[in-house]
Amino acid sequence: MTDETAYPAKYGIRLPDGRVQCDACPRACRLHEGQRGFCFVRMREGDRLVLTTYGRSSGFCIDPIEKKPLNHFLPGTSVLSFGTAGCNLGCTFCQNWDISKAREMDRLMDTASPAALARAARDWDCASVAYTYNDPVVFNEYAVDVAVACRENGTRNVAVTAGYVAGDARRDLFAVMDAANVDLKAFTEDFYRRVTGSHLAPVLDTIAYLVHESDVWVELTTLLIPGLNDSEEELRSMFRWVMAELGPDVPHHLTAFHPDHRLRMIGPTPVSTVRRARAVALEEGLHFVYTGNVDDVSGGVTSCLGCGTPLIERDGYTILAYRLTSEGRCPRCGVALPGRFAESVGDFGPRRIPVRIGQ
DSSP states (O other): OOOTTOEEOSSEEEOTTSOEEEOSSTTOOEEOTTOBOTTSSEEEETTEEEETTTTEESEEEEEEGGGTTOSSBSTTOEEEEEEOSOOSOOOTTOTTHHHHTOOOGGGOOEEOOHHHHHHHHHHTTOSEEEEOSSOGGGGHHHHHHHHHHHHHTTOEEEEEEOOOOOHHHHHHHHHTOSEEEEEOOOSOHHHIIIIISSOHHHHHHHHHHHHHHSOOEEEEEEEEOTTTTOOHHHHHHHHHHHHHHTOTTSOEEEEEOOOBTTBOSSOOOOHHHHHHHHHHHHHTTOSOEEEESSOOGGGGOEEOTTTOOEEEEEETTEEEEEOOOTTSBOTTTOOBOSSBOOSSOOOOTTOOEEEOOOO
């Protein structure tokens, strides 16, 4: 689909003052004729909303599922990853800013119908498709159509999201997802408002919704930025909320910041900060806490809740050892490991394979 104003978008209402309100996310952008929302890719055309990026992508790549990151969802398997353009957050540290902040549609060089994407995932033996690079919330209609086509082929669906989504759009998106990694960027409203241009409460609401009202397997990620969201007080507050509202079995990934986009004046996160954050999470009772973007082998180990046996050992995106039974249980004591596991571990490894799909 090459006409960027061709696809009707959902989640819009006409207001008494003549504007059209987009209800895909909590921003509720109110648009006059020809105006675009904060995300840039949802716009008003006549009396309707349109999605300008339907069927168009910034690129396709086959990744290890651990890169999403998901450690308790089909370990070792490959995932066909793609995104479009635009974002409904304004993170000053965005590591995909050239995609998420794109204002030129010519960045979207690849095209693929939902059926073509589903066929490609099947043909390349990908266990799942990931909606990532930019937030699937802003290309919700396209993501849902692709996910439906994938499910018909037996392919799973993974959302990598900041969780800043509203009402019907949230219900529709996650109804066709099998797993999600939600980026819990911090645990203060001040951080969300100043650094991301959004709000914390809707994100917490989405996470609770996913855990308690959906069948989606959920893991969380927090990027630790020195001086902004890495204080022990804030971390303990966040982990205590997770324990109280979600329970101890939701895996939490703690990753290191590297200067990027408009936040280059802050140095990278020390390894000691990431390790200490993991220790705090474990002290607060979380069962599965992982470290990322740092050299920390112990932070990649998944252990049995019953007897402590190391069940999955990792080095980055490589699985070094896998000791789960075909039923996802510890071979020593029989306790089930929370997650979604296949009968055997995958062997895709740390490869990254760019691919072209076409219609």
